[in-house]
Amino acid sequence: MRGTATGKRPVEGQEPPTAEVxxxxxxAMTIRLAGAWKLAHELPSAQPVEDALRGTAAPAAVRFDxxxxxxxxxxxxxxxxxxxxxxxxxGVAVDTAxxxxxxxxxxxxxxxxxxxxxxxxxxxxxxxxxxVGERALDRFGRAGEVIxxxxxxxxALGRLATGRASFRLRDLGEFLTDCGxxxxxxxxxxxxxxxxxxxxxxxxQLEQFGAQIYVADLVGLGMVRxxxxxxxxxxxxxxxxxxxAAQLGSMKVNEEIDALRTMGIPPLEFLVLPRFLALVIMxxxxxxxxxxxxxxxxxxxGVAMLGMSFQQYWNETIAAIDVVDCVPGIVMSVFFGALVAxxxxxxxxxxxxxxxxxxxxxxxxxxxxxxxxxVADAVFTVIFDVLGI
Amino acid sequence: MAGADGNGRHGERGGDVAxxxxxxxxxxxxxxxxxxxxxxxxxxxxxxxxxxxGSGKSSLMRHMLGLHEPAAGDVLYGGRSxxxxxxxxxxxxxxxxxxxxxQGALWSxxxxxxxxxxxxxxxxxxxxxxxREVAHLKLALVGLRGFExxxxxxxxxxxxxxxxLARAMALDPEILFFDEPSAGLDPISSKLxxxxxxxxxxxxxxxxxxxxxxxxxxxxxxDDAVFLDADRKTMTARGNPRxxxxxxxxxxxxxxxxxxxxxxxxPVHGESR
Numbered sequence: 001m002r003g004t005a006t007g008k009r010p011v012e013g014q015e016p017p018t019a020e021v022x023x024x025x026x027x028a029m030t031i032r033l034a035g036a037w038k039l040a041h042e043l044p045s046a047q048p049v050e051d052a053l054r055g056t057a058a059p060a061a062v063r064f065d066x067x068x069x070x071x072x073x074x075x076x077x078x079x080x081x082x083x084x085x086x087x088x089x090x091g092v093a094v095d096t097a098x099x100x101x102x103x104x105x106x107x108x109x110x111x112x113x114x115x116x117x118x119x120x121x122x123x124x125x126x127x128x129x130x131x132v133g134e135r136a137l138d139r140f141g142r143a144g145e146v147i148x149x150x151x152x153x154x155x156a157l158g159r160l161a162t163g164r165a166s167f168r169l170r171d172l173g174e175f176l177t178d179c180g181x182x183x184x185x186x187x188x189x190x191x192x193x194x195x196x197x198x199x200x201x202x203x204x205q206l207e208q209f210g211a212q213i214y215v216a217d218l219v220g221l222g223m224v225r226x227x228x229x230x231x232x233x234x235x236x237x238x239x240x241x242x243x244x245a246a247q248l249g250s251m252k253v254n255e256e257i258d259a260l261r262t263m264g265i266p267p268l269e270f271l272v273l274p275r276f277l278a279l280v281i282m283x284x285x286x287x288x289x290x291x292x293x294x295x296x297x298x299x300x301x302g303v304a305m306l307g308m309s310f311q312q313y314w315n316e317t318i319a320a321i322d323v324v325d326c327v328p329g330i331v332m333s334v335f336f337g338a339l340v341a342x343x344x345x346x347x348x349x350x351x352x353x354x355x356x357x358x359x360x361x362x363x364x365x366x367x368x369x370x371x372x373x374x375v376a377d378a379v380f381t382v383i384f385d386v387l388g389i
Numbered sequence: 390m391a392g393a394d395g396n397g398r399h400g401e402r403g404g405d406v407a408x409x410x411x412x413x414x415x416x417x418x419x420x421x422x423x424x425x426x427x428x429x430x431x432x433x434x435x436x437x438x439x440x441x442x443g444s445g446k447s448s449l450m451r452h453m454l455g456l457h458e459p460a461a462g463d464v465l466y467g468g469r470s471x472x473x474x475x476x477x478x479x480x481x482x483x484x485x486x487x488x489x490x491x492q493g494a495l496w497s498x499x500x501x502x503x504x505x506x507x508x509x510x511x512x513x514x515x516x517x518x519x520x521r522e523v524a525h526l527k528l529a530l531v532g533l534r535g536f537e538x539x540x541x542x543x544x545x546x547x548x549x550x551x552x553x554l555a556r557a558m559a560l561d562p563e564i565l566f567f568d569e570p571s572a573g574l575d576p577i578s579s580k581l582x583x584x585x586x587x588x589x590x591x592x593x594x595x596x597x598x599x600x601x602x603x604x605x606x607x608x609x610x611x612d613d614a615v616f617l618d619a620d621r622k623t624m625t626a627r628g629n630p631r632x633x634x635x636x637x638x639x640x641x642x643x644x645x646x647x648x649x650x651x652x653x654x655x656p657v658h659g660e661s662r
Contacts, residue, residue: 166511171498255494259556262454262488263508264480 015070019044019079021052022065029059030098031083034068037076046082053086062087064098072103080107149346153276156269160277165269175278179240183286187235191223191290194231195297198222203306212306216316219298224321228291229329230377232283233336237369241344244275245365248348249358257349267349276341283337284330291329328384332377339372406468407432407564407596408453413462415448421460422448426624428615435590435597435610437630440617441645446600447491447568449617453598454488454566455479466564484512487557488566492573493549495541501528501552502537508559527555531585547578554582558589564596565589571603583609604648608634608655616642631657 015035022030031049035041053059062083069076080099084107087094096104126134159165202218248271251257260267295317302313344365351361408430415422422445430436438446451457453464455471464471466482474482495504505524509515515523525537531551541549550570557565567586571579583606590597601607607614607630614633616626618641626633626642634646634654647654 251497254492254497255490256496258451258454258456259488259490259494259496259553261456262483262486263511264483265507265511 014038014041015068017041017043017075019046019049021049023052023059027059028061028063029053030063030065032065032068033076034070036070037072037079039073039075041075043075043079046079046086049083050086053083053090053092058090059092061093061095063095066098066100069100072100076103077106077110081110084111145350146342146346149349150342152268153272153342156266156273159269160273165273166265167270167273171270172274172277175274176282178243179236179278179282180285183236183239183282184289186239187232187286187290188293190231190235191228191293192297192300194227194290195219195223195294195299196301197297198227198294199298199301199306203301207306212302213308213312213316215298215302215306216308216313217320219302220295220317220321221325223291223294223298224325225328226377226381228294229287229333229336230373231294232286232290232333233340233373234370236279236283236286236337237340237343237373238366240279241340241365241369242362244341244344245348245351245361246358248272248345249351249361250355252349252351253353253355253358272341272345272349275345276338279337279341280334281337283333283340287329287333288326291326324389327389328380332380335376335380336373339376340369343369343372405432406430407434407466408436408598409463409465409468410449410453411463411465413449413452413464414460415445415452415457416460421622423617424461424623426462426615426617428624428627430596430598431613432596433590433594434612435586435599437607437611437614438598438600438617439602439607439614439630439645441619441641442602444617444619446602446617450566450568450598450600454486455483484560485563486566487560487562487564489550489553489557489568489570491568492546493541493553495549495552495556497541500538500540501533501544501555504541504552505556505559508556512560524555524559527558528552530558531555546573547575550574550582551585554585558593561593562595564598567597567599567601569601569603570599571601571606576605579603579606580609586610602645604646604652607646616645629657631655 017035017037018033020032020034022032024030029052037043053062080103084094086092096107099107156165198219199215202215203212206212206214206218248257251271257267257271260270299310299313299317302308303310347361347365347368351357406429410426410428413426414424415426426449438449440446448457452459453471455464459472463473466485469478469482471479471482495501496507499507502521502524505527506520509520509523510517513520525534528534528537531554533548533552533555536544536548536552541552544552565586570582570586574582586597586599587610589595597610599606599610611630614626614628614630615624616633616639617623618625620641625639626637628637630646631654633642635657637643637646643654644650
């Protein structure tokens, strides 16, 4: 019985690798390896050899003939590994004397430690239902973490109120600057454009009734009651919430948070509190700022494209917006600030200790932050409607 | 000779117990890392937690510091349970400990001086000027005079470790923990750090717990040690590392301490002192 397997894609200047199975009279089998056994070539399959070993007339021993072997690398080792597996399975004796010494040593190294009979393998095969259940339990667990975090934060705020919280005013100042002045350029741009968009959308409809002047009402009320707070919050979720998560996450990787803990300084007070306060203080201010620039955006469109005078538009806006109308936006923005800070800090503190986990934490902070903002917005809008504000 | 398996110094120091770890089981969820870890650390000793990679050496330290809650068992300091202590009590106990983390774990938004000053500001009645002076002194002790206003990102890994040590010593702790002090250091810096650890122990009378698998360090500074075996998931040896290297009956411990049989077991220097 003779069988030869040859790689199909020879590389120039080198013989293609071949593996030839030769049966001998003494029930032994010789595997004749020839050519350049390199990964760069297409290597012959170990299947014919395995079949020969597993077949009905299995040999008693396996020998190797490598007199024509030109070169070898991992490609040969992978082939041999499969052959040796098949031999071990059938209890066939293997004589490695024919192999190059380097190959023998590497094969011995690779096969020195028996493969783990691990429990992990079974985990991957868990039924779908169990996986769904595990996911669900995991989610519930995470919800619990949010609640615990809110609780701890409340305790920390309590300690702050009684003057026992340990954090540095300088940190608070730093975060106030970061959440306030440094966020102004992007808030200016976004809220101005939102004002412009509202004016355009409104103008198309109102023009049909010759009521373009009400664009000022639409933009003014829309910004003040909803869009100012919402846009400022979403910007801060993407900008600052993500930054908080990344900062705290990398502090966790670097064991800085553990260092605080073992120093007896509660990380929640020292790290989370100043960030939380900064956002809660700055968000309403950013909201009012966004309102103003949204109205300016609408005004620009009104004057430039809808044929209104500056005075007309301004008077209409002033007349439309009552002081009470400003309340919903400002109240909401305080809560939005709290939500953004909460999720930013929570995700950072939850982050596992690796650099990819820090990225995940930042992403998760933005996603949960924005979801929380939108949900809270919906709830608040209904509440304000019921209250008649 | 006082201690059964220690060297001569224990007799002089009275050999009373600073830390007790009792039947400690460490687990993450259902996965048990180590069970039945049980030992005590005598006051003034340099105690080495050694073991192969992944055996939970650092985990054990984190359990002793309350960063992880044990699945079972207890950790006691000065005879008082740390595991069962109320948060305020724990905080008080932690104040007597200093920790040097593997990468130094300096707070990256603060300068070296501010890092050392923070615990001083939290727990002492010193004036800001005095705090600054003490912080500068602590940094000078670890050879970082002149680097007070540098940020952690501006200095080398070895310097960060030394700065971390200065911060760990800020409150003159009774117990110092070191997580892999020689990891990432060249042999000379590593030796200097070992010398510093011994100098601190001798001058401050602190108890030192070191997590390491660096043989040179283990023999140079260890008075007492425990060996954690990753395969058997428990501690398999306890005693002076030099004596263990010569007399242990545990094959794995002997191989560990002689680098797989390559190095001769070092002489036990306790007797000669």
